[in-house]
Amino acid sequence: MTHYVILEGVIAFFLIAGGAFTFIGSLGMAHLRDFYMRLHGPTKATTLGIGCMLIASMLYFWVTEGKPDIQEMLITLFLFITAPVSAHLLAKTGLHMQLMHVDKTRGKPLELYEEEVGEKPVPHPDKGHG
């Protein structure tokens, strides 16, 4: 009996932690002053929050149905793989569009190629189409 009470407490803790991390990530995205600062919140805190929530769901269905299921772990794995990739692409887009940044944001876009720094998007130099 106490077994189930402890498990319920663990599931409730993971649910509330997931909601809190998700909220903190969105709060950072809404509150910070710079696009490069705003990128930090969703990529780290929101991913951790969704991981906590999927762990809670996996534990709940493990307890109620008696056998573990790999499906929630699949979503967690997929999100943990894809979140850094999309964050990298978003940061590269921000550097390309030369967004305004506050003085405290350090780093200069030295690593961009020539065709990626410019007034407007430039088509690929290979002339593969058109």
Next chain:
Amino acid sequence: MLDMALWISLALILMALTLNVYRLTVGPDMPDRLLALDTMYVNSIALIVLLGLWLNTKVYFEAALLIAMLGFISTVAVCKYLLRGDIIE
């Protein structure tokens, strides 16, 4: 205890979605709006997981997986469009 945790978590996720909508409407540049949309699909996955816990079914996890994959692909596509002016070169 689990009911209470579900309600608290639902309230936190709804506040997070409200902040995302704020950034989506206010955001000064295009990548800000794209970041807001990216966060919104992740938060909607959390909402779907909560719905599955509330209704005690596992039917909705396929929908969550589909949303994860399509959201990632659409984010990459819009990023490529903003970077190069073209999606498939």
